[in-house]
Amino acid sequence: MKTKPKLICPICGAEYNGPVQRCECGEPVEFEPFKGEPYLGKTVWERFYDFWPVEPELELSLGEGDTPLVRSKLGKELGVKLYLKNETVNPTWSFKDRGTFLAMSYALKADYKAVGTVSTGNMAASVSAYASRFGLNAKILVSEKTGDEKLRAVSVYGADVIRVKGDYGRLYFDSLKLGERLGVYFINSDNPFRVEGYKGIAFEIAEEVTPDYVLIPTSSGGLFRGIAKGFLELRESGLIEELPVLVAVQAEGCSPICRAFKEGKGRLERFENPKTIAQAIANPYPPSGNAVLRLLREFGWPCVSVGDEEIIGAQRELAGEGLFVEPASATGMAALEKLGESGVIPEGSKVVSILTGSGLKALSHVEGGKIVECPIDELENCLR
Template sequence: MKLKCPICGAEYDEPVQRCSCGEPVEFEIFKAEPYLGKTVWERFWDFWPIEPAMELSLGEGDTPLVKSRLGKELGVKLYLKNETVNPTWSFKDRGTFLAVSYAVKAGYKAIGTVSTGNMAASVAAYAARAGLEAKILVSESASDEKLKAVSVYGADVIRVKGDYGRLYFESLKLGEKLGIYFINSDNPFRVEGYKGIAFEIAEELTPDYVLIPTSSGGLFRGIAKGFIELKESGLIEELPTLIAVQAEGCSPICRAFGEGKEKIERFENPKTIAKAIANSYPPSGNAVLKLLREFGWECATVSDGEILEAQRELAGEGIFVQPASATGIAALKKLVESGEIEERTKVVSILTGSGLKTLSHAKGRNVKECQLESLEDCLR
């Protein structure tokens, strides 16, 4: 299958990761029919650019679509796509699995990524599963607590001092030189893996809106491509309206979109509690902008206060997510209030990662203390 640049249109027969113009590449649109099968990989077998190596799977995908009580309060039919139940507790596992399937088939002995969070843990876990070396490059400010969840899989974790923004591109160059396949945020196989989220949603309902927390842009591109391929294959009649959601304190895509610009600019001095989506210069930013404009989709921002409130409301339904995952719900409340999302419409919000990864931000009730002799009174 050919790879194509979504910005300049250049085509490649070889598996490159970025176009010569500097933008990410993606596989051409697949048209196919689904099969009967146990997993999303089997049911949509012909929609993947390579044959998934099922022996390397950790059970990623086929996550629950949960009807939310919050929808009743907001006057919409709200569903939560709960990606927190993936093997390493985030949506990243879908893309990592497909990319590792390629790396093994291509004969790589080592894989890597540039990340301090969800993607780092995912790549480390799947490298262990496949018997590959893992090289995880992190910024010098990455906390020891976060990195414990990465090094436990046996990965080489390397703190890199210097410009973290340049690290993405340096990793691709050095990976090519040293034979390390870097599975970064918008690796084309990673983006393909995220299509499964759209496929699974469409199997259960036809949404009017899908809210997507957006950082590098790889997840947004993957879900968009999934829905587009379903429509091109005649499996759905209309595309839902996709909404990219960013934190106000780091929103380069939404800012460029709101200002009518064709290209993003670096977001200086980012500051938000939603660290998982705080990418000041997202590598797929321009590709996301193009999709937003081409299909008439939207971009929304939310404040840290709104994010924390949404996180608490989701916990009240029994789902504990990291702050970035709550941005969709925070945006939904604003969009319903402004009338941009109509009442009685079907809305899906993507919950991208577990709150267990960001316990320092969790706010719960105070723990009570009680003497055993007074337990009855305490229970009352």
């Protein structure tokens, strides 16, 4: 059995023993660093057992994690070795499942009967699926703008989908408070267990390659913090020698973290009128934004924003490698082109780009290719 680890605020340093999600200073808390050694095992949960804050409920696992690291020839032109970490083959087809599984393992042990989340996309589907799997009720709060079509892939798992009229931006904080009062455990974007679950991405990468750069699509900041914590713990445990450079990648049309970073601000401000095709990373006021800013400054890591045109181009290039991803997942590749051309990422580097979610999730955004009409008797000509 795991002993109960402490929670620490990465901004003000306050410590907590209870199961809080945010520090009194307003920032997200995180588990103290773990040290350990790897074991033999089929799943990332077993191999890196020492590094989880809660015993993973392996009997209820859906096989999240242990995703392929795919070699790509797309780095060739830039002279870099590119690897694509394909998170689209998780049980609900996005990286969210890693964090959801770990948070759900906690919720079950803590005897919650209901869980919730604030999301309209990947996280909503993930929490719905695992809640159902774990036998818990799920309350999914979505914005009033979300169409029925998009919600089908969420409600199919049997969750209570609640379309909230009013300021959607408030919901992240409101839901945590209400959840505490009502006994509903809200697993929002940067929930501490969720962040821990994402460490598995770093662990699996380190098992296969020693990257110089890792490109991370960044919205709430939960994924970035998780991967960073994973590499840091590997280094502290003596399992890797040097940290890779982690690159926070945002869409230009919604880049509050990159903007604050460039302007040298310590705290970020809400990004007004966000507009980007990369819907899955379009959070105008990321709850882990300040924590990510701090990491970027501490380690000298870059923040890069890319435009919709570049994103669409990169999505097409990735499809040419056989990997159809949602626009948010293509931002890493778009950033690589920018960083490679400007010399920030030098030739010969080993680069990993995180592909966060399946292209099937945002099919309506995809430009269809040309379709040729052909009478069957002329098939031979059409095939030439």
